[in-house]
Amino acid sequence: MLRAVSEKYDIKLPNDIEKMMKGISNGFGTGHICAALVSSIMAIGLACPEREVISARMDLLDKFYNKYGTLSCSELKAEDECKNIIVECARILDGIIDSKRE
Numbered sequence: 001m002l003r004a005v006s007e008k009y010d011i012k013l014p015n016d017i018e019k020m021m022k023g024i025s026n027g028f029g030t031g032h033i034c035a036a037l038v039s040s041i042m043a044i045g046l047a048c049p050e051r052e053v054i055s056a057r058m059d060l061l062d063k064f065y066n067k068y069g070t071l072s073c074s075e076l077k078a079e080d081e082c083k084n085i086i087v088e089c090a091r092i093l094d095g096i097i098d099s100k101r102e
Helices: 003-008 017-030 034-048 050-068 075-077 083-101
Strands: none
Touching: 003 017, 003 034, 017 034, 017 075, 017 083, 034 050, 034 083, 050 075, 050 083, 075 083
């Protein structure tokens, strides 16, 4: 998510961003909050004006929860493949960032 957002909006990221993100996969190894959501919230912090970050975060969480009924990695993986969840999360994120940057 971070890499895609940084490329779309020309935001510089640290070279080791992938290394920094390795620890959040698989719901932080506990099956809890989806890492796609965590990285999306981080992307909101990068791409949205500061005054919009909290509302953008809540929009993302609300839309995602309304779609899946959970934010839990283990519950999500029981219902769908990670790649599909990531694609949907990216779609939601893209719309939110675009609306908050206008």
